[in-house]
Amino acid sequence: MKYKRSQRLVDMTQYLLQHPYQLTTLSDFVQRYQTAKSSVSEDVAIIKEQFKQSKLGCIETTAGASGGVRYIPQISKEQAKAAIQKMCQDLNQADRLLPGGYFYLTDVLGDPKYLRLIGQVIASHFAKQEVDAIMTVATKGVPLAQMVSLYLNVPFVIVRRDSKVTEGSTVSINYATKGNPRVEKMELTKSSLPEHSKVILVDDFMNGGGTISGMLAMLKEFKSECVGVSVLCEVASSDRHVECDYYSLMSLTKNADSTAIVDLQPGTMFA
Amino acid sequence: MKYKRSQRLVDMTQYLLQHPYQLTTLSDFVQRYQTAKSSVSEDVAIIKEQFKQSKLGCIETTAGASGGVRYIPQISKEQAKAAIQKMCQDLNQADRLLPGGYFYLTDVLGDPKYLRLIGQVIASHFAKQEVDAIMTVATKGVPLAQMVSLYLNVPFVIVRRDSKVTEGSTVSINYATKGNPRVEKMELTKSSLPEHSKVILVDDFMNGGGTISGMLAMLKEFKSECVGVSVLCEVASSDRHVECDYYSLMSLTKNADSTAIVDLQPGTMFA
Incomplete structure (x- = not known):
């Protein structure tokens, strides 16, 4: 099934929160949501910015073949x-x-x-x-x-x-x-x-x-x-x-x- | 500051996940996001539906003056x-x-x-x-x-x-x-x-x-x-x-x- 952005944001937020320090590749998310890599990248950018604003910690993104996303829980x-x-x-x-x-x-x-x-x-x-x-x-x-x-x-x-x-x-x-x-x-x-x-x-x-x-x-x-x-x-x-x-x-x-x-x-x- | 829907969805998802079984009134969210109650209600509906689909448990909503939202973690x-x-x-x-x-x-x-x-x-x-x-x-x-x-x-x-x-x-x-x-x-x-x-x-x-x-x-x-x-x-x-x-x-x-x-x-x- 296809996910809308709003659905992806909810699901990706819970996924990252429940898998701290664990690297997930963009391709994993592409597959999970059956959507374009560019859409997933935008989702990640939104979450990254909001986690920063909500002071939940840092969403690290790394580029390249072995790259991906991971969540580092960190309060100030x-x-x-x-x-x-x-x-x-x-x-x-x-x-x-x-x-x-x-x-x-x-x-x-x-x-x-x-x-x-x-x-x-x-x-x-x-x-x-x-x-x-x-x-x-x-x-x-x-x-x-x-x-x-x-x-x-x-x-x-x-x-x-x-x-x-x-x-x-x-x-x-x-x-x-x-x-x-x-x-x-x-x-x-x-x-x-x-x-x-x-x-x-x-x-x-x-x-x-x-x-x-x-x-x-x-x-x-x-x-x-x-x-x-x-x-x-x-x-x-x-x-x-x-x-x-x-x-x-x-x-x-x-x-x-x-x-x-x-x-x-x-x-x-x-x- | 004002939150966009995408921002609210990310923040509300993390908030609910981190406060299981705790009742939060819609007014609390209205105040947190400086937005209309109708928008918050729509946000909650989106999250409720997605939590069901992602099999994370149930978002309970209760109406009335003492009503609000709470998250019951439950896997099938x-x-x-x-x-x-x-x-x-x-x-x-x-x-x-x-x-x-x-x-x-x-x-x-x-x-x-x-x-x-x-x-x-x-x-x-x-x-x-x-x-x-x-x-x-x-x-x-x-x-x-x-x-x-x-x-x-x-x-x-x-x-x-x-x-x-x-x-x-x-x-x-x-x-x-x-x-x-x-x-x-x-x-x-x-x-x-x-x-x-x-x-x-x-x-x-x-x-x-x-x-x-x-x-x-x-x-x-x-x-x-x-x-x-x-x-x-x-x-x-x-x-x-x-x-x-x-x-x-x-x-x-x-x-x-x-x-x-x-x-x-x-x-x-x-x-």
């Missing part, structure tokens, strides 16, 4: 900062502070509205990066890693503190937690990450930075490389030592005995 | 079955059988392509249902619950076998695993699920059905109601007793000593 730094600022205001509630200085984020990590935002913000930050996989630690990092995975269209892998019998053989490492020093173990299923992968690390909360250090050690076991680190919320601290740059979406300042929030602000990603 | 039974059939073929590999009769699905649960499909299939199955939340058990159920949550636009909650100090007070229950009988514990953060919620249970793998029974018991503690159960893969079995209907996407038949796959077929959801 300003947009991201404003949305995270709003989120900080929403979450700045005294009863979110838990015993031991932790911060209650469980509801955020199960809320599709927040998750879409967080995924877009982290994926936008690493949009120019070549990435093969996202890595996180179970359980609360999983929703974040998954959102970044959806927007960057690469798989994610889950490092676990307790491996189950249902996963096949694993690689395990020991790492030192900071702040409250002790040695812990983490494990990753052997087959889940190919060697020489370029990996982004994602986690929900950063206190001493031990979990991120553990994941960096795990990457070494897989001969893989860390190309970025992002955490949803870090405890503001000047004496933390992490072996790489990391970008937090929110930065939490507590009073000395961790009983009150002094400040919750957009994190180092927006500095 | 035939489309879903064909895609899951293809997935079964891809996964029918002898080396996916693990010691103890488990089935390796870890890669599937970290692959955005499979996750989008699985989320769409489960969300489509429960599209007519009134749902307040999705519930799953850590860790491997999380990616599935999250996808269903994104498509149904309701929060998801994670039941854990080991609660962490970082979550606040929890409710814990004991439940009996089946097959290999022993008593286990599961816990859910108290604040994560309001009482009297209507909940869909999601899990990755069903053997004896003990985990689902555990979640049903947990729902009782929260005075909440199960309105649907879906698992990615069940072991084909005639002598399983679960206290409610459940729908599997895949059904796995193994030989007597669990060393070979006899069959991997679309599950009871498609029966």
